[in-house]
Amino acid sequence: MTFDELLARARGLMDRERALLGICGAPAAGKSTLAEELVAALGPRSVHIGMDGFHLAQAELARLGRTERKGAPDTFDAAGYVNLLRRLRSRPPGETVYAPAFRRDLEEPIAGAVPVPPRIRLVVTEGNYLLLPDPPWRSVRELLDEVWFLEPAEDDRRRWLIDRHRAFGRTPEQARERTFGSDERNALLINATREAADLVVPVTPR
Template sequence: MSAPTSGRLADAAETLAAGFSTRRGPAATRLLLGVVGPPGVGKSTFAEALVARLTAHGSPATVLPMDGFHLPQAELVRLGRRERMGAPDTFDVDGFVATLAAVRADDGAVRAPLFDRAIEEPVPGALTIGPEVRIAIVEGNYLLHDTGGWERVGPLLDAAIALEVPEEIRLDRLVARHVASGKTPEAARAWATGPDAANARLIAASLARWPGPLQTLALD
């Protein structure tokens, strides 16, 4: 993805990268850094910017998006959950947890699925995290969610960052992104203010309850 990096985003990514590139977990494990926040806040964009800078600092890193663990459309239809795709129970949380544990344990190369927005389907095995990767930037909505199996995710992260942008900007970007992936402007706004908004409220509530350390990063 091309990463439009505003000044603040670029500066924050650089500062974090400088700090994390000198940090090491126990020799045989990788560092997992979580980037969390509501739909459209800029998690994927920020994670890509961070990986670029970590790699430039000599710490090979990769983005591991939670999005890849979307259940396939056919399974959502079977479960009657297609209309609320993106809710916590529309992901393969067990698969996500198993992948995070494998990445963390440094089981050599680890394969993960990626989400293809054009077809709105996960693509199995589309991402390989090679043995050279020492830091995984795990990004997604429910990293610090505390029910439905998600409660196993937070403890696998070494650190977590919650992104914030002014609500109006977030909504505009979210609608624009939905339009870019094929929705009409009306459908895009309806999805952003319907299912996306419900998920944003869930995320805000789980972040407020999260008992561990959490750095908040205000972007624009």
């Protein structure tokens, strides 16, 4: 589908009081890029919220012994993400709901970074595990009006992921080790959930 077709589909969700659109896919599939482009085109009644804001802090990952597996399902506050989606769907009268964001330069989540005022009609949320069937992740799918699954060619996706790791300070060797190690294991888990999506979107290099 073209971007204009995706934009029209997203705009159609804004006919209701508030809708939640999920964009899912493996690491570096282009989720945040598409979400940001949609929100920029849809205007001030839409907002982008990333699941990555629910990464556990580095100190907590170290305490749990999960630092090397950062990005796996159990390295997120999944229940917190579900609770946020429930609040966003309930549209508390007159209340601005605040969501966290993830700073890749710091490798840390930042609380209260994204305001969602009552006027917002479409929340575009993106992340790896929106379609995961295991609790508490399985509650995510029930709270989203639609989920789109982004599907680039795997060679392209891995190349983009290596480039992203290098852009944030990893050496070429570290970037490849992360991409073909823990990131690849996560990608296999994520790709296995594609059939639960409302729409599978092929992604091609620009």
